[in-house]
Amino acid sequence: MDLFANLALGFSTVLKLVDVNVPLLGVMPLPVNILLCFIGCLIGTLIGVLPGVGPIATIAILLPITFGLDPTGALIMLAGIYYGAQYGGSTTAILVNIPGEATSVVTTLDGHQMAKQGRAGVALGIAALGSFFAGCVATLVIAALGLPLTKLALLFGPAEYFSLMVMGLVFAVVLARGSVVKALAMIVLGLLLSTVGTDLESGQERLTMGLQDLSDGVDFAVLAMGLFGFAEILRNIESPETRDVVRGSIGRLLPSMADLKQSFWPVVRGTGLGAILGILPGNGAVLGPFASYTLEKKIAKDPRRFGRGAIEGVAGPESANNAGAQTAFIPLLTLGIPPNAVMALMVGAMTIHGIIPGPQVMTKNPNLFWGMVVSMWIGNLMLLIINLPLVGLWVKLLKVPYRLMFPAILIFCCIGIYSINNNPSDVLFTAFFGLIGYVLIKFSFEPAPLLLGFVLGKLMEEKLRQALILSRGSFSTFIERPVSAGLLVVAAIMLVLALLPSIQKSRDEVFTE
Amino acid sequence: MAGTQEGASHGGGGLRVRNPQDGAAGLFLLAVAAFALWQGADLPLGTLRSMGAGMLPTSLAVLVGLFGFILVVLAFLEDGPALERWNLRGPIFILGSVIVFALLIRTAGLAIAGPVAMLVSCFASDEVRWKEAVIFSVCMTAFCILLFKVMLSLPIPVFTLF
Incomplete structure (x- = not known):
């Protein structure tokens, strides 16, 4: 059994003892990877709890800190x-009626009602x-799908890769919130931004306005931090939220047998939906909880209970968002294509450590691939412990007012950006993109497709050029090769469907419900 | 940005702008496209068989402009939301504080840049309490120096004035 051998490799990677020089205590063997997993989960929970700090900004801040670590860790x-x-x-x-993350929006509906009822x-x-x-389940899905998809990816030529990325971008448009035209415009704008910098083939500087700092192109972390980190602060300051923290006791944590019975199938269905939607490029992980909530409400015997503290309305979407968050790693680890903005940052992290994301990761760095897969399962176990007994601590954190939080976030962001290249002009560029992000919000453009276009841009240009050199300048290569043609057809159908008025309406419903 | 706003509300002559937000968004995209085309004008386009450095930037800029144009046209055809209010206080002080940080980090070091940047950013909010903000920004900077400089040993200048 290959799978078991691989998982065993993963476990040995995660549990490996490394000699570390601990200050004051001297050199001692420590399971570094598992400690890093714990730190990651702890920080993740922390920023998940705090509204207004997302994983994108956090990972961007921590990116420079990981320079000194080994890539797997x-x-x-x-x-x-x-x-x-x-x-x-x-x-x-559940406790404050504000989604700590975009993926927990639907949890507020029934979760907060349950909290108000003392549950x-x-x-x-x-x-x-x-x-x-x-x-x-998602960990197993990654382990099972990893190998076959990697083999498939190795058969892909430049034309197929290009078409695959086109399909990915189209999915991102279809699954994004709001206007399709605006989402398309954001993708193209992202692609345009990715061309800034030195042209790899001719060495000419493109769109750099003569600025030395732009000759390597726009730094991804700079763009992400500006568009998401700073623009988010600007938005929060303009429309201060009211926090309605549940007073009184939290009550017992363990659900009763009846609760468990009621939640079992919603959890299973939510996991399935979330896992499938998470693999899709675009906002798959965000869509999962919405889809799960809608499904549970549709098939419930008494749909009126939803919105009034139905436990299924918490169980389904919460399983869906977690499943989606993990299966989102599949396209990244097997095909080298990031399906969303967080995965795009992962690409940044991998390239910093000299690992080129793609099918070769699994063959060249099997410890990294399987170590990550196993660490996810262990991480989930840790999160169960971090979350349940420590919930009181997280509630206390929620009482920190935003007037103290935003300067703290700001200073962390500044230090993080500065540390990437030890270059103050990076910080200035981030401020510029913060302004752009604010303008985009005001025009109700979604920044996520822009970021995705930006990340895929360089790779797409490379593959496009290769494909056109092979075909001697003829675009028909994309249609003549069957796999490439198939991918483009899927993309075209999705796009047409999304533009149809009737579908557009139901799409709006999914997001507003 | 004031220019695009004005353009949206006055443009069109006899036609009525029914979706000011999308109209302004379209004008924004047109401006970006025009800028990119102007910047990329000198780059060689090349042929499809061997693309020049300017091929993609130029075609993508044209596409951005096309989407901008579509949005402007749609703004006359479909109803939509009005422009949101632009509150300049947030952007000026938040982004200003970031710029202050960028200018001070090398010249004065984190020990100065940290508190100054955080205090500048506080002007963006109505809820600020100054005594608390001063104490908090100093403690936060100390914490950052401890975390990033001492524990993680990142090469951040801490104090460079003397």
Whole structure:
């Protein structure tokens, strides 16, 4: 059994003891990777709990800190932040009625109602248990799909890769919120931004305005931090939120047998939906909880209970967001294509450590691949412990007012950006992109497709050029090769469907519900 | 940005702008496209068989402009939300504090840049309490120096004035 051998390799990577020079205590063997996994999960929970700090900004801040780590440990920690944030986001959604993360928006509907009825503990408990179940299943899905997809990816030529990325971008448009035209415009703008810098083939500077700092192109972390980190602060300051922290006791944490019975199938369905949607490029992980909530409401015997503290309305979506957060790693680890902005940062982290994301990761760095997969399962186990007994601590954190939080976030962001290249002009560029992000918000453009276009841009240009050199300048190569043509047809159908008025309406409903 | 706003509300002559937000968004994209085309004008386009450095930037800029144009046209055809209010206080002080940080980090060091940047950013919010803000920003900077400089040993200048 290959799978078991691989998982065993993963476990040995995660549990490996490394001699570390600990200050004051001297050199001692420590299971570094598992400690990093724990730190990642802890930070993830923390930022998940705090509204207004997302995983994108956090990973961007921590990126420079991981320079000194070994790549496996660094990626294990960064991954932990991402799925840890999904756990933490539900705590805020249930107790404060504000989504700590975009993926826990629907949890506020029934979760907060349960909290008001004195069942906050049960809601938190079922959210954590459901997430844990989803995490276990998603880990297995990654392990099972990893090998076949990698083999498939190795057969892809430049034309297929290009078409695959086109399809990915189209999915990102279809699954994004709001206007399709605006989302398309953001993708193209992202692609345009990715061309800034030195042209790899001719060595000419493109669109750099003669600025020395732009000759290497726009730094990804700079763009992400500006568009998401700073613009988010600007938005929060303009429309201060009211925090409605549940007073009184949280109640018992462990759900009763009846609760468990009621939640079992919603958890299973949520896990399935979330896992499938998470693999899709675009906002898959965000869409999962919405889809799960809609489904549970549709098939419930008494749909009126939803919005009034139905436990299924917490169990399903919470499992879905955690499953989606993990399966989102599949396209990144097997095909080298990041399906969302967080995964795009992972690409940044991998390239910093000299690992080129793609099918070769699994063959060249099997410890990294399987170590990450196993660390996710262990991380989920840790999160169960971090979340349930420590919930009181997280509640205290929520009482920190935003007037203190935003200067702290700001200073962390500044230090993080400065540390990437030790270059103050990076900080200035981030401020510029913060302004752009604010303008985009005001025009109700979504920044996420822009970031995705930016990340895929360089790779797409490379593949496009290669494909056109092979075909002697003829675009027909994309249609003549069957796999490439198939991918483009899927993309075209999705795009046409999204533009149809009737579908557009139901798409709006999914997001507003 | 004031220019695009004005353009949206006055443009169109006899036609009525029914979706000011999308109209302004379209004008923004047109401006970006025009800028990119102007900047990339000197780059060689090349041929499809061997693309020049300017091929992609130029075609992508044209596409951005096309989307901008579509949005402007749609703004006359479909109803939509009005422009949101632009509150300049947030951007000026938050982004200003970031710029202050960038200018001070090398010249004065984190020990100065940290508190100054955080205090500048506090002007962006109504809820600020100054005594608390001063104490908090100093403690936070100390914490950052401890975390990033001492524990993680990142090469950040801490104090460079003397």
